[in-house]
Amino acid sequence: MNTLLPFITICFVSILIQGSVSAATIHIPSDLPGIQESIDATSHGDTLIVSAGVYNEYLDFRGKSIVLISESGPENTIIDGSSHGHSIVSFTSGEGPGAVLSGFTLRNGNGTFIYEDRKRLGGAILCSDGSSPTISGNILADNSTESGGAIACSLGWKGSGG
Numbered sequence: 001m002n003t004l005l006p007f008i009t010i011c012f013v014s015i016l017i018q019g020s021v022s023a024a025t026i027h028i029p030s031d032l033p034g035i036q037e038s039i040d041a042t043s044h045g046d047t048l049i050v051s052a053g054v055y056n057e058y059l060d061f062r063g064k065s066i067v068l069i070s071e072s073g074p075e076n077t078i079i080d081g082s083s084h085g086h087s088i089v090s091f092t093s094g095e096g097p098g099a100v101l102s103g104f105t106l107r108n109g110n111g112t113f114i115y116e117d118r119k120r121l122g123g124a125i126l127c128s129d130g131s132s133p134t135i136s137g138n139i140l141a142d143n144s145t146e147s148g149g150a151i152a153c154s155l156g157w158k159g160s161g162g
Helices: 004-020 035-041
Strands: 025-028 047-050 053-055 067-070 077-080 089-091 100-102 105-107 112-114 119-121 125-127 134-136 139-141 151-153
Touching: 025 035, 035 047
Parallel strands: 025 047, 047 067, 053 077, 067 100, 077 105, 089 125, 100 134, 105 139, 125 151
Antiparallel strands: 112 119
């Protein structure tokens, strides 16, 4: 009986700690300046709210079930990929429907080079490796690649980068 007490105590404390952890809300740029920096700082279940503006970066959800939404809608919140040579947003780590992208204009994406296909795919959005994110209320404009100018999705290949 005495050997079980520490085990039961540890299990009880673990349950209390897990139950007390709640999802965070991060406001960009007031809490953190960049969108990718904010994604890197999140945990599953967190929400990132992006203020109006033009953000020149590309994003990788890194397998996280997070909600990334704009505060002012796609007409006012733009992610511009013109200087990057990647898909603007990548879901390449098995993200599920809990990974949400909503309310952005994604423009000037160039796609990610896929070795298996020997071409760039998914100018604005690349989904691979079984990823099935929720993508809604976005505007995809002026993205170009050899295939899948706006969105490319596959169950198999992974993007290799630039």
